[in-house]
Amino acid sequence: xxxxxxxxxxxxxxxxxxxxxxxxxxxxxxxxxxxxxxxxxxxxxxxxxxxxxxxxxxxxxxxxxxxxxxxxxxxxxxxxxxxxxxxxxxxxxxxxxxxxxxxxxxxxxxxxx
Amino acid sequence: xxxxxxxxxxxxxxxxxxxxxxxxxxxxxxxxxxxxxxxxxxxxxxxxxxxxxxxxxxxxxxxxxxxxxxxxxxxxxxxxxxxxxxxxxxxxxxxxxxxxxxxxxxxxxxx
Numbered sequence: 001x002x003x004x005x006x007x008x009x010x011x012x013x014x015x016x017x018x019x020x021x022x023x024x025x026x027x028x029x030x031x032x033x034x035x036x037x038x039x040x041x042x043x044x045x046x047x048x049x050x051x052x053x054x055x056x057x058x059x060x061x062x063x064x065x066x067x068x069x070x071x072x073x074x075x076x077x078x079x080x081x082x083x084x085x086x087x088x089x090x091x092x093x094x095x096x097x098x099x100x101x102x103x104x105x106x107x108x109x110x111x112x113x
Numbered sequence: 114x115x116x117x118x119x120x121x122x123x124x125x126x127x128x129x130x131x132x133x134x135x136x137x138x139x140x141x142x143x144x145x146x147x148x149x150x151x152x153x154x155x156x157x158x159x160x161x162x163x164x165x166x167x168x169x170x171x172x173x174x175x176x177x178x179x180x181x182x183x184x185x186x187x188x189x190x191x192x193x194x195x196x197x198x199x200x201x202x203x204x205x206x207x208x209x210x211x212x213x214x215x216x217x218x219x220x221x222x223x224x
Contacts, residue, residue, distance in 0.1 A: 041216055048210070099144065102212060
């Protein structure tokens with residue numbers, strides 16, 4: 001397993017701009033999760049996919065957020081019209097299936113100025 | 114509302130000491146509990162606990178779950194400076210398998 005990868009690792013943007021992050025899960029992992037982590041807090045669940053289907057979205061995910069996993073492999077998370085409150089580490093995790101461990105990527109650290 | 118509480122929030126000990134980190138939870142649809150170690154990057158997996166009373170062990174680290182009292186502990190013996198990190202406890206929910214994390218315990222080992 002090559003591990004979960006995320007790009008970019010860091011992103012600085014101005015308020016109001018759109019940003020997109022990418023996550024490549026461990027191959028053959030059919031579940032993919034997005035979390036957000038702010039300073040001093042544990043990660044918070046945002047959304048998850050089983051294959052290409054997005055099965056649940058947290059109420060933390062406002063209308064400005066959208067996530068896709070078009071072919072059941074990599075996933076993208078887009079934030080439109082960014083706000084300073086969106087500044088956080090965005091973590092992606094994948095697992096092989098139900099009841100199995102989620103492995104995390106290195107995260108994308110977003111700073112909105 | 115689901116809740117995972119870790120204590121202490123931070124801990125500073127000398128190298129060689131033994132530490133115990135605590136995690137209590139009140140959640141719906143509990144499946145299992147995970148411990149992760151986070152060092153300025155992504156959380157790395159340590160243990161998965163599903164059954165009460167069965168200790169999981171890996172080197173100097175061990176962990177146990179009590180499903181009746183709704184808590185888990187993580188023990189680290191003979192601590193080393195490389196153990197300095199934030200230790201996160203997370204509960205896995207049946208169904209969506211999402212993780213609900215505690216805020217973590219920041220452990221600092223002084224040489």
